[in-house]
Amino acid sequence: MTTYSDLSPYVYAAETIPPGANALNIGWLGGDNDFPEGDVPEGFLDSFILLARDHSSARMRGWHACSLPHENGKPSYPYRAEADGAWIALGAAEVRVYSAGGELLIAPDLAYHYVKYHKYLPPQKFIEAVLARRISFGVN
Ligand SMILES: [Zn+2]
Numbered sequence: 001m002t003t004y005s006d007l008s009p010y011v012y013a014a015e016t017i018p019p020g021a022n023a024l025n026i027g028w029l030g031g032d033n034d035f036p037e038g039d040v041p042e043g044f045l046d047s048f049i050l051l052a053r054d055h056s057s058a059r060m061r062g063w064h065a066c067s068l069p070h071e072n073g074k075p076s077y078p079y080r081a082e083a084d085g086a087w088i089a090l091g092a093a094e095v096r097v098y099s100a101g102g103e104l105l106i107a108p109d110l111a112y113h114y115v116k117y118h119k120y121l122p123p124q125k126f127i128e129a130v131l132a133r134r135i136s137f138g139v140n
Contacts, residue, residue, distance in 0.1 A: 027111035038121035056093035063091035
């Protein structure tokens, strides 16, 4: 999977971006690239996985696998995570949320694994948007 720096302009599936949206990358990790590590707030992973289950975007064919190093063997492929009692496969879609300032923040759904297993710490504005489950912005 291509890697992008957090908060860089989103270009991966640019044709899927609403006109005028300021779309930014979050959590496109892989290979040997460094990324911030830390603890996310209580509830972040639960909110994220429900967004991945109920509001995934830009679904692709086939699954991406995590390309970061794993000390205890590779995770399942496709990677599966539990969402409120049901298991879902991750690696083929995105989670899109709006920051409080109206930016469209776009993460691969595998970011769940990056946070849970690799201790990836996403930008604060993304954490806030996921906890708020802000999947639209402004007037609907
Ligand atoms: Zn991994």
